[in-house]
Amino acid sequence: MCFVRIFVNQKTALLGISILAAVWLTPTPSQAKMVMEDPAVQAMVDKGIRYLEAHHLDKMKYPFEGISGGGHGEHALMGYAHMKVMHDPNNPVVQQGVRSSQRLLGMLSQTDPGGHSSKTIYAVSVAAMLLAEVDRIAYQRELKRAADFLSRRQYRNGAYGYFAGEEGDISQTQYAMLALWTLDRAGMMIDYPSVPKTIAFLGRVQDPSGGWPYLAHDPGGAGGRVKQELVSVSMAVAGGSSLLIASDILRTWGETGAKDSPNIPGFPKAVKIFREDVGNENVVRPRVPGDPILSAIKECDGYLKSNSAMPDKLASVYPYYQLYTLERYESFKEIALQVKPNPSPLWFKSGVAYLQARQDADGGWNKDAYTTMNGTTSTSFALLFLIRSTQKAIAAASSGSLAGGQGLPKDTTEITVEGSEIKGKPVAAEMTNLLKILEKDDANNIEGKSIPDNLKLATNPKERAAQLDRMERLVRGSQSWQARRVAARLLGQSDELRVVPTLIYALSDPDPMVPIYARDGLRMIARRFEGFGLSDDPAEGETDLAQKQWRAWYRKMNPGYVFLDYDL
Incomplete structure (x- = not known):
């Protein structure tokens, strides 16, 4: 197993x-x-x-x-x-x-x-x-x-x-x-x-x-x-x-x-703790x-x-x-x-x-x-x-x-701490054909506010894996900043360890919002709510340092993983 x-x-x-x-x-x-x-x-x-x-x-x-x-x-x-x-x-x-x-x-x-x-x-x-x-x-x-x-x-x-x-x-x-x-x-x-x-x-x-x-x-x-x-x-x-x-x-x-x-x-029984x-x-x-x-x-x-x-x-x-x-x-x-x-x-x-x-x-x-x-x-x-x-x-x-x-909210985009509780928006709606829209050349013309905050990935393992694959490709290769933003946000909400290398890659995205979505997603997946730094407006060298620290963290989780050139 x-x-x-x-x-x-x-x-x-x-x-x-x-x-x-x-x-x-x-x-x-x-x-x-x-x-x-x-x-x-x-x-x-x-x-x-x-x-x-x-x-x-x-x-x-x-x-x-x-x-x-x-x-x-x-x-x-x-x-x-x-x-x-x-x-x-x-x-x-x-x-x-x-x-x-x-x-x-x-x-x-x-x-x-x-x-x-x-x-x-x-x-x-x-x-x-x-x-x-x-x-x-x-x-x-x-x-x-x-x-x-x-x-x-x-x-x-x-x-x-x-x-x-x-x-x-x-x-x-x-x-x-x-x-x-x-x-x-x-x-x-x-x-x-x-x-x-x-x-x-x-x-x-x-x-x-x-x-x-x-x-x-x-x-x-x-x-x-x-x-x-x-x-x-x-x-x-x-x-x-x-x-x-x-x-x-x-x-x-x-x-x-x-x-x-x-x-x-909300976590599967197969989830285990790795102590640090x-x-x-x-x-x-x-x-x-x-x-x-x-x-x-x-x-x-x-x-x-x-x-x-x-x-x-x-x-x-x-x-x-x-x-x-x-x-x-x-x-x-x-x-x-x-x-x-x-x-x-x-x-x-x-x-x-x-x-x-x-x-x-x-x-x-x-x-x-x-x-x-x-x-x-x-x-x-x-x-x-x-x-x-x-x-x-x-x-x-x-x-x-x-x-x-209380359980962890599944949406990391608006996570807040109130007293002793962690709150966030619930995930309720199904993801329909958003990926098809984002994969089009005119994805930048989408009004950002029209994209639901409560999208949910497919529950069927095969369909879910395919959706994650498509979102990873969008983050790594789409010319649309809007597509990269949405994909980075959804990957961060997936609670999937496999998407961590892609989110680390996204920390250096030229768009100002993609790195923020990637950073917040990494923090939620890792349950490291302070992460490894990286401010909303990072100074010179801050992004490189954060990526280096996240790669070191992921190697502890997956010792056999090798970061290739396209991961860096």
């Missing part, structure tokens, strides 16, 4: 396409609609995004001096929240976060003064999450620095905390685990033997009540659990999240489903037993049942942090319990009601925030909760569906 392979790289992650875990984790379109298309939730999200865009330049709560200040982390968190909602790496909020993340990860050799004012672990972790979300390949060097730093900063007992400290900080441990999970899912190598140490630590310091403390007293391996101080709901979900995230890094709950299945609606730049695919991960972890989570659930996780029921010092952490805890718990994701459970509805009652007129969340200086951090946490960001991250790391569970 001959399989068609879809080549997936880091850019597709921006749109939620990835390949690393179980197919059943992907929300269905109806599930996604319950969360993201609920008018009340969407209105809150839209207002929150506008707030971040209006206030991202405000003074932060924490300073930017040195690695421990925390200001860089606040910028990264804002950028991460905006990126998860809008998927726009060029937005100023995201770009500010990227710059701050790069600066922070570039000075990790500096001395951390430690103490409770140090926010280094938080900032490094969120910086890694943002850069991996934006472009894991372009920022590979920075991501490796983050992974190495977290390996160095782990305590001997498996915890994370303040520099030179002795008591493990449950909150910082959670963010370190989340960063390591993100790096692992992005294909980066991490310190895998360190993860079971964290799992063991979390098991030892769980309070007999089932919750976790802020700073944990580790009894060591000699005795059983001891009563901890400052146990709270926010730390309970942080400790439970840490345990679940760490176990998922090690694939404790398995990895069901075909790893190379794209699971993209995944360096940890075959790594041997340490094994940990799952039963003690599930037992600890059951105890945590008991604690949460007695102590409401909703900030309006039981007052919380950090309500927005707590809600985001709760969403993470519940999402990873679905993996451990191997149940289908619930897009709108009671705890989520209660959290939405809490946030709806506290959103300010300007779209931000300042009420009950840990800082009154600005609401950007609280707003970022609120947004990440509202969009079920952890569930989306898990789904994106587990299948080939888009954020929101």
Whole structure:
């Protein structure tokens, strides 16, 4: 059997396409609609995004001096929240976060003064999450620095905390685990033997009540659990999240489903994934037993049942942090319990009601925030909760569906990203005798607007192949710019790997529109939505470079293909 392979790289992650875990984790379109298309939730999200865009330049709560200040982390968190909602790496909020993340990860050799004012672990972790979300390949060097730093900063007992400290900080441990999970899912190598140490630590310091403390007293391996101080709901979900995230890094709950299945609606079952730049695919991960972890989570659930996780029921010092952490805890718990994701459970509805009652007129969340200086951090946490960001991250790391569970539009000429959805014009009409018209000498006299946007190739394989052949000949040899435009556009919409060399050839067409149709078609076929550059008005040498990069990409897909003179 001959399989068609879809080549997936880091850019597709921006749109939620990835390949690393179980197919059943992907929300269905109806599930996604319950969360993201609920008018009340969407209105809150839209207002929150506008707030971040209006206030991202405000003074932060924490300073930017040195690695421990925390200001860089606040910028990264804002950028991460905006990126998860809008998927726009060029937005100023995201770009500010990227710059701050790069600066922070570039000075990790500096001395951390430690103490409770140090926010280094938080900032490094969120910086890694943002850069991996934006472009894991372009920022590979920075991501490796983050992974190495977290390996160095782990305590001997498996915890994370303040520099030179002795008591493990449950909150910082959670963010370190989340960063390591993100790096692992992005294909980066991490310190895998360190993860079971964290799992063991979390098991030892769980309070007999089932919750976790802020700073944990580790009894060591000699005795059983001891009563901890400052146990709270926010730390309970942080400790439970840490345990679940760490176990998922090690694939404790398995990895069901075909790893190379794209699971993209409308694709043939024969389509397979060709992975790019995944360096940890075959790594041997340490094994940990799952039963003690599930037992600890059951105890945590008991604690949460007695102590409401909703900030309006039981007052919380950090309500927005707590809600985001709760969403993470519940999402990873679905993996451990191997149940289908619930897009709108009671705890989520209660959290939405809490946030709806506290959103300010300007779209931000300042009420009950840990800082009154600005609401950007609280707003970022609120947004990440509202969009079920952890569930989306898990789904994106587990299948080939888009954020929101939506399928790819088949028309690339007007593709847009709205929130977490990709939209485009549907393909509905049949292609009639257009090719005959375009093959005539007077094809240029056709009014472009009269050509339907929703043409569809034949479904019969033989007829479809003949249509593709004719369109390729038009692109390569027609004297009519109109014929070349239409043919390039239709080839790009075909989702046929065989037409890639022709579209690469068309990138150098003298007509200004043919290269744009060819470029967009290549991006859709490859699922590389940023492509290899090539602007609408390319500078000198830009087209040659793009063609060279696309040829190199195609050789990975079809190693036996030889580009002849007429392809170049």
